[in-house]
Amino acid sequence: MLKKIEAIIREDKVGDVKDALNDVGIRGMNVFEIRGQGRQGGITLAGRSGTYQVDMLPKMQLNIVLSEQNVDETIATILQAAQTGAAGDGLIFVYPVDEVVRIRTGERGHEAVMYPGDIDEKKGRGKAKAS
Ligand SMILES: Nc1ncnc2c1ncn2[C@@H]1O[C@H](COP(=O)(O)OP(=O)(O)OP(=O)(O)O)[C@@H](O)[C@H]1O
Numbered sequence: 001m002l003k004k005i006e007a008i009i010r011e012d013k014v015g016d017v018k019d020a021l022n023d024v025g026i027r028g029m030n031v032f033e034i035r036g037q038g039r040q041g042g043i044t045l046a047g048r049s050g051t052y053q054v055d056m057l058p059k060m061q062l063n064i065v066l067s068e069q070n071v072d073e074t075i076a077t078i079l080q081a082a083q084t085g086a087a088g089d090g091l092i093f094v095y096p097v098d099e100v101v102r103i104r105t106g107e108r109g110h111e112a113v114m115y116p117g118d119i120d121e122k123k124g125r126g127k128a129k130a131s
């Protein structure tokens with residue numbers, strides 16, 4: 001089974017999270033800038049002419065499509081690297097993924113999300129095909 005992890009994290013945590021994921025062997029991902037709000041509905045900032053409300057705060061979103069067997073470790077790794085304990089640390093969503101196709105080779109599913117030196121190789125769960 002393939003899953004997609006969508007992790008919404010603080011902008012200043014992207015480097016730490018990426019490094020931590022790299023250390024455990026999570027390779028394929030994409031990152032983009034988003035804006036959003038959570039439970040607090042934004043924050044109140046103090047400006048020169050009084051306070052004002054910012055309702056959509058900048059965050060970073062990481063999308064990672066991976067095998068189900070790697071989901072728990074990936075979530076634990078993100079938590080460890082991204083948690084400050086203060087409001088606004090973000091959220092992690094997990095979705096089912098129907099299919100992945102690597103265009104160059106036509107590989108599908110698990111095969112298409114395997115990389116040399118990745119988490120599966122580290123754990124002796126198979127090797128990515130040589131390119
Ligand atoms: N229900 C949701 N669906 C989609 N995205 C969400 C949802 N809730 C929050 N987000 C996204 O997550 C970001 C960070 O949310 P935030 O960390 O403030 O969550 P929270 O639930 O308010 O928790 P906390 O109390 O720790 O602040 C938001 O800016 C938004 O991008």
Ligand SMILES: [Mg+2]
Binds near residue numbers: 037039087
């Ligand atoms: Mg919040």
